[in-house]
Amino acid sequence: MDPSLSTRLDATQTNAVSVLLPLPLLSPYDYLVPQDLLVEPGSYVEVPLGARQATGVVWGAATGNVNPEKLREISAVLDLPPMPSDLRQFVDWVSAYTLARLGTVLRMTMSVPKALSPLKPKMAYIVASAVDLKNESLPGGVRLTPARRQVLAALTDGAPRTGAELAKLSACSTAVIRKMADAGVLEKIAITKEKPVGRPDPELPGAMLSDVQSLVAARLSADVGSGYSVTLIDGVTGSGKTEVYFEAIATALRAHRQVIVLLPEIALTADWLGRFERRFGVHPVVWHSDLPMSERRRNWRAVLCGQARVVVGARSALMLPYRDLGLIVIDEEHDPSFKQDEGVIYNARDMAVVRGHIGGFPVILASATPSLETVDNVWRKRYRRLSLPERFAGAKLPEITAIDMRTETLDAHSWISPALARAVSETVAKGEQAMLFLNRRGYAPLTLCRACGHRLNCPNCTAWLVEHRLLDRLQCHHCGYSAPPPLNCPSCGAEGRFTACGPGVERLAEEARAKFPDLQFEIMSSDTVHKPADAIALVRRMEKQEIDVLIGTQIMAKGFHFPTLTLVGVIDADLGLAGGDLRAAERTYQLLHQVSGRAGRASRPGRVLLQTYQPEHPVMQALVAGERDGFVEAESSERKQHNMPPYGRLAAIIISGRNESAVDDAANALGRSAPRREGLTVLGPAPAPISVVRGRHRRRLLMRARKDLNIQDTLRRWVYAHKVTGGVRITVDIDPYNFM
Ligand code: ADP
Ligand code: ZN
16 A cells, blocks of 8 residues: 555544534634545545535634544535635635634635536437437437437537527427437437636737836736736826726736736626726626626636636635636725725735735725825835826827806806816817716705695605605615605695705706706716626717716716716816815815716817815815825825824724614723733724614714734724624624725
């Protein structure tokens, strides 16, 4: 006997390993490895758990927490490549950083349980070998009727087809097919049919890069295969950031490494997918939550087995089991949608950098308005910055002007100033297009009873109901509650006395149509554009000039390239500044900059008009003067002064539950036991700004700490030492972005 084999067998006699299950568990459980099973760290295994079987991952050596005599055995090893070790390390890291349970983080990587087992084979038909088509001789003396001839014709290419497919192709009934099989004319075989994912070809010709683009592309390409690094492509909108990082992707493909591209608003990137296909010949593998199950299943397996070379997706694409990941690109790195606010609360941008560090490969961040976190990392020389300061092919950045709304006279229920209306007319008269931006869905954010002053509220949340006139519904944007508009006031009973307060995009469109009856308007918001196909259709209609003015929310701001769009009008530039959010100014700047970037992207120059009641606000001043860097520096010194991120650390603790007094008790107890140490303060508890969501009362505590303190340790000792009852839940949000 091979001596190494005998030692292995000896060892397996008492061999126990730890297995992590994708359940809300803090740590893995120990199991015995039966002699006939071969497991290694990362193996996907089936194990008994109570009375049922569960699938988990071999995490490492046994923890020794349970008496070996009481351990149960692993039941089976799944026929899959093991989970790569850098992903296991990453899961450990994310759990330690976010304080989410280890098993819950693992579950994010196993989000498609169906993908763990091979597809069930289907029965399909091929032509039996006894059939001699040339001589029209069929076995068993079967006659070659026209219907049978059709069936055979549909199989001449040799590909097996299911009964249903064959019936459709040959336009005859499945009974005909079954009889042919019975007579031995067709042979039945089992197939597992799955469309393979496409293989991107890095050798197809890319764009002819300009000198500065080539320089940036060359430096990014040189990083691939040279270990961990983080690079910010800091380039104005339309400077070719995408073209440039495509070259880094091509280099990674040549080096046989997998690539992730994270994009915000994945559903709307049809344009991006088209560009990818033109560059690499195939669509990339797509990953987001709206994908049909069959595609999720196939894509998950293709990632683990290494067939998926480039995956483009929303933040959860980061959690897939890549075998040989070699590059991550995060486009629009400043976008708040990379932060996940539920379940495991994490920021995909920051975690991508961690993943690059663990895996030893480069991470590329791209933005025209980088986040302060990223800029600070550039200043501290932890990230490198490569700049693309100009739009491609000499297109000019748009000219931005503020309209001082304090001096404009507007009619009641009117939001388009005379100055903006004039600009719209001029633009359309020149054969160009305009965009009116208002970051508010629906018709009106508030409905009020004129008889008693009652405001229509969500029954589950402390929030107003938003009227959606296109749908004839009132909706809560926090919990999804929806109801038809009532006839009578629920408070005083008055009939037909409701009045809409304030504008949403639908109401703005109503005003615009009344002002410009001859123009074509279209609303673009998440209510009108659901699927990639909707976005494609809209882009086509814009290109064909069937639309004069696009009216929409922030979904218009990202990625779209409308060559003849030359005017952007921002209806309420101050909208994002209200409320006490620490990033309100930064985000408003980024959003308005991005939406401005839609104007004048091709040969015709663009202009932007910002309607504001605060033209002297630093955000408006910076936008008008094109002083991005000055604004970022001012914002940075303000944050530094108050020890706010990225100069101090924040963690939010949210206590929620249906029973208000239980929530208060828990919040107060936490507040009383708050840690006291130098360099750390805890504020609260206070009711959350939206104090009830989905029927749950919410209180918040905010911990602010010096950057060098390990807040995770402190939080674990403080928050997790608390036993809570009465259905109260405590959620910790490290580096919070949402303060509602
Ligand atoms: P960004 O990502 O910086 O906004 P894009 O990569 O989307 O910029 O480029 C803006 C537009 O200019 C796109 O339509 C793109 O195809 C075009 N473009 C950029 N660079 C080149 C190039 N080198 N050759 C041809 N077209 C380019
Ligand atoms: Zn609600």
